[in-house]
Amino acid sequence: MELIADFDLTRENTLGLKSAARLATRITHVDALSALLDEADVRGMPFRILGGGSNVVLSETVEALVGLMRIEGRRLSGQTETHNLVTAGAGENWHDFVAWTVEQGIPGLENLAGIPGTVGAAPVQNIGAYGVQLSDVFHELSAFDTQTRTIATFDAEACGFAYRQSRFKAEPGRHVILSVTLALPRIWTPTTAYAGLERFSVGDDPADVMARVLSLRGSKLPDWRRLGNAGSFFHNPVVSGEEAAKLADAPHYPQPDGSVKLSAGWLIEQCGLKGERLGPVGTFDGHALVLVNHGGATSRDVARFSALVRERVKARFGVDLVQEPIEL
Template sequence: MSHASLLADYSLRPHNTFGFDVRARHAMHIDSVEAAAALVDNARIAGMPTLVLGGGSNVVLTRDFDGVALIVGIMGKRVIGEDEDAWLVEAGAGENWHAFVAWTLAQGMPGLENLALIPGTVGAAPIQNIGAYGLEMGERFERLHAVELATGARAEFDRDACAFGYRDSFFKRAGRGRFMITSVVFRLPKAWTPRADYADVARALEGASAYNAQAIFDAVIAVRRAKLPDWTVLGNAGSFFKNPVVSADAFEALKAREPGVVSYRQADGQVKLAAGWLIDRCGWKGRGIGGAAVHERQALVLVNRGDATGAQVLELAEAIQRDVRARFGVELEMEPVCL
């Protein structure tokens, strides 16, 4: 049985959007389902810790990795079927997410346009249940295929098995590190309905008498570029903290102390708070620790000013959490996985 090449002392700088210069003892590029399934039979890596990496857009690498980094490069995208309501589209886990969204629109299959310009790969999208501007990936998800690393067994997960939550899934919790996602199938509705009521996107579309999915795609890109730093210029992992959700009673008590608190009522009666507002009110915007800093335009984004370490980003994040807890009595939860 042939195996992917085992690379020694491998730099992970190109494989994390923070741009941290950490190294893996070994690395392997996985470009097929067969290569993923064969890992279990590879005596050269038996017993080694493994780290699955796609675009590295949701990870904080705080130290060198003493194991084998598995770089997922399984490519390909195709329409695999349709019914009267939707098209089914499959993409390899290594495909760039934004390029895949653009491709679906080019095929005349809208539905993912609100998720334009999110960094990372298709395979990482279900782990985080990525979302933006009124849409979560889970709403367009049909199923995914994966390989269990310990056994080499191939598995299929439907939406229920993925247990999607707000920036959360089975793969981020109980399944963390157990599976390599190899491809994802999306269900794109034929009866397209625009999601354009998010304030920033609506402003970007002002003046248009009518708009289509491409217009929303373009508007989302414009909004993201205006608000968020380009990770290829200033290393970051996008939104670093989840927007916390509190009970109605906790919100009323908070609002009595902080009348200007930015909030969004939820269907279940709870209230989502704007994490960026909480961080900004604690005076963190533009401040940092070492080379790690809070972005001056968007307090929800932590950045690498060029010489930061993952440990410094983690230290900064924990300081922000302490200040928000002390002032507002609210717990901020980190979105990225810290390793």
């Protein structure tokens, strides 16, 4: 286990924020974890996990021992009459894993193609895109509990999945996810409800659906390698039917419990903030929900611009926006 002091994280986060960890190491095996926790305790530092850095706002100095998740491996781990079970190590790249399943003739994840980050972080915010979320295909995961220092298996119920939420997001730092197993139906039906995917049906090639998803994503979101970003920066707010009625002009997405989901991007755009910037941080001119780093930004620049967006939306619509990326 090699511990590196003042480890540069600027290239380890898709927003490209200038950042360094007080101490960091790469985790390639679960066996390293107990010793790392001891090390963090001795130094009086919290222990934190970083995957692909695509859903975090990293401070200039992360005052922690940061474990960069690098546990590898992916396999067909089982079959039932109805499902294929596929398992991947937490450090595997999520998109590569999706592409691998499609190549192996095990479809079911193609709508989630192209989401940056690692397999281990996918359950943390129950990733979702194009009408599918992780919880729809989830079987179980294995995680190291940093309090009891034991490994436990969590089924979907134990994960407490909700919209972009899970117990792992609610209890940051408690569990280190080691591997994730998904159950993909052996009889494939494409999920086509999302605009742009309607033309697909049962006889089609899952690889074509994946290619279409990637092309739709490419047309909407900036490439983080060229323009640093963390995808959607705010959750779409969910408000009561009464509150929604006061915002008659806003697009409404009614939920089964009577509440209404609003489009955070629409609210921001109506405040005239699409393409606006404050110093090096602004909203993407093609999509107001995406905050971008025009170069050299730090977490303080992000916080300033994010506060401006939240204030304007609150003043105009009375709606509180909640940030999606986690601060580390």
